Amino acid sequence: MTPTLAATRNESTALRDLLDGEVVMPSDPAWDEARLAWNLAADQRPAAVVFVESVDDVVAVVDYARENGLRVTAQGTGHFANSLDSLADTILVKTVRMRGVEIDPDARTARAEAGVPWEEVSLAAAEHGLAALAGSSPDVGVVGYTLGGGLGWLARRYGLAANSVVAVELVTADGRLVRTDRHNEPELFWAVRGGGGSFGLVTAIEFALYPVSEVYAGILFFPFERAKEILSAWREWVESTSDEVTSAGRLLQFPPFSEVPEQLRRQSFVIVEAAFISDEEVGAALLQPLRELGPVMDTFAMIPVEDLRHLHMDPPGPVPGVGDGMTLVDLTPEAVDALLAVAGPGSGSPLVSVELRQLGGAVAQESPADGAVGAIDAGFALFAVGMAADAELVELVEARVDALKAALGPWTAARGYFNFADSPEEGEGFYPPDTYRGLQWMKAAYDPGELFRASHPIRPARRSEVV
Numbered sequence: 001m002t003p004t005l006a007a008t009r010n011e012s013t014a015l016r017d018l019l020d021g022e023v024v025m026p027s028d029p030a031w032d033e034a035r036l037a038w039n040l041a042a043d044q045r046p047a048a049v050v051f052v053e054s055v056d057d058v059v060a061v062v063d064y065a066r067e068n069g070l071r072v073t074a075q076g077t078g079h080f081a082n083s084l085d086s087l088a089d090t091i092l093v094k095t096v097r098m099r100g101v102e103i104d105p106d107a108r109t110a111r112a113e114a115g116v117p118w119e120e121v122s123l124a125a126a127e128h129g130l131a132a133l134a135g136s137s138p139d140v141g142v143v144g145y146t147l148g149g150g151l152g153w154l155a156r157r158y159g160l161a162a163n164s165v166v167a168v169e170l171v172t173a174d175g176r177l178v179r180t181d182r183h184n185e186p187e188l189f190w191a192v193r194g195g196g197g198s199f200g201l202v203t204a205i206e207f208a209l210y211p212v213s214e215v216y217a218g219i220l221f222f223p224f225e226r227a228k229e230i231l232s233a234w235r236e237w238v239e240s241t242s243d244e245v246t247s248a249g250r251l252l253q254f255p256p257f258s259e260v261p262e263q264l265r266r267q268s269f270v271i272v273e274a275a276f277i278s279d280e281e282v283g284a285a286l287l288q289p290l291r292e293l294g295p296v297m298d299t300f301a302m303i304p305v306e307d308l309r310h311l312h313m314d315p316p317g318p319v320p321g322v323g324d325g326m327t328l329v330d331l332t333p334e335a336v337d338a339l340l341a342v343a344g345p346g347s348g349s350p351l352v353s354v355e356l357r358q359l360g361g362a363v364a365q366e367s368p369a370d371g372a373v374g375a376i377d378a379g380f381a382l383f384a385v386g387m388a389a390d391a392e393l394v395e396l397v398e399a400r401v402d403a404l405k406a407a408l409g410p411w412t413a414a415r416g417y418f419n420f421a422d423s424p425e426e427g428e429g430f431y432p433p434d435t436y437r438g439l440q441w442m443k444a445a446y447d448p449g450e451l452f453r454a455s456h457p458i459r460p461a462r463r464s465e466v467v
């Protein structure tokens with residue numbers, strides 16, 4: 001029989017008695033709210049939801065799950081909830097109440113507890129003239145993002161966020177609190193930096209900050225109909241940019257939501273977004289070839305680095321989204337044509353956003369000190385998404401995303417990017433074979449019984465394969 005927490009009221013009471021945090025069961029009035037993820041399209045049906053408040057709570061839930069034949073999955077925000085498989089027999093541990101942030105300006109490091117969204121770190125670091133390797137969205141979780149790699153606006157200069165991590169504190173399947181770093185259980189430290197949440201429940205993470213306080217950044221908006229010309233020009237332009245520049249080319253069809261500024265609502269554009277770690281003079285000179293194309297709107301200016309959290313115009317709160325990503329070896333003129341045939345002007349595309357992020361620079365450079373995701377070996381990372389408020393829209397958007405991926409098939413890179421793969425894929429496709437084998441050994445060493453469910457799971461090596 002499948003173990004279930006709700007089998008008797010006594011069992012859920014027993015778990016409640018172990019915790020300072022809150023346990024919400026399917027029979028509780030708060031259930032439907034408790035099981036919501038940031039991505040409202042995800043219909044999460046775990047055995048129970050636990051809002052942990054401390055490391056002790058995390059240890060108690062992990063021990064309880066192990067002793068009662070249940071599994072555990074951790075969620076900071078639920079931005080990636082569509083990538084999870086079934087949560088039957090699983091306790092969904094929400095870390096949203098663990099919100100401590102500490103900045104050490106002398107060491108140039110930050111420590112964030114498991115439930116901290118990027119905005120809270122970026123603002124705290126900025127008070128000291130420092131920047132974190134945050135992603136595009138203010139409310140994406142520091143932990144989930146970093147465990148999967150972490151590609152932000154400073155990436156081409158400083159690399160993936162996972163490789164700026166200096167320590168990870170996590171509770172392992174045997175209920176131990178481990179602080180892993182390059183000296184303490186270094187193989188685990190390697191695995192968690194890019195291997196996702198398969199190895200334990202992270203309670204806090206510590207990472208490097210960088211001395212950047214201002215950047216030259218903004219967006220050039222062009223009419224959607226100019227998509228081919230602008231994406232082609234952007235593609236050519238990125239060849240000439242230094243690692244101080246990280247940019248994206250994007251098709252954007254603003255939804256009719258009240259959160260979208262009125263002048264943009266229902267409007268479609270092809271846009272170029274970029275951040276230059278430079279002063280205005282240098283940035284403006286580099287941008288000039290794109291400016292000469294005559295944008296209808298140009299927002300480039302010197303901005304405080306923490307304001308990069310708004311550059312990408314990500315939704316300000318939970319939305320129902322369906323999307324997926326892929327990586328491309330290159331964006332040739334033929335690839336631009338293939339992309340636009342499915343998602344460009346006149347295609348009837350229901351996709352709100354199709355973005356292409358420029359990789360290369362430090363994102364392409366591996367170092368022996370890196371974790372499991374050292375570099376992304378591709379020219380561009382693509383993410384396409386549509387709003388999916390009902391089953392019909394889900395089907396429509398999924399079909400278009402699939403068609404887009406198929407159309408770009410000839411340019412697909414060997415491995416996808418973990419954080420942009422927003423569907424329940426196994427971990428295997430994101431790593432070179434040797435790396436995946438190493439991760440499997442770590443899974444066998446730390447969680448052979450697969451207590452932890454995670455996005456893009458790593459499966460344990462069989463006993464006979466473990467040396």
Ligand SMILES: Cc1cc2nc3c(=O)[nH]c(=O)nc-3n(C[C@H](O)[C@H](O)[C@H](O)COP(=O)(O)OP(=O)(O)OC[C@H]3O[C@@H](n4cnc5c(N)ncnc54)[C@H](O)[C@@H]3O)c2cc1C
Nearest residue numbers: 074076077078079080135136141144145151197202454455
């Ligand atoms: C609007 C938006 C913008 C984005 N922008 C970027 C971007 O700029 N760059 C980029 O690289 N990615 C980006 N992403 C992808 C994002 O990095 C992933 O969705 C990431 O997993 C989100 O982390 P989270 O903690 O917010 O999500 P969650 O859904 O809460 O967590 C994702 C997964 O991380 C693991 N996890 C989370 N917390 C823990 C924990 N405490 N212990 C162990 N495992 C844990 C679990 O496996 C979980 O399923 C974006 C996504 C969205 C929706």
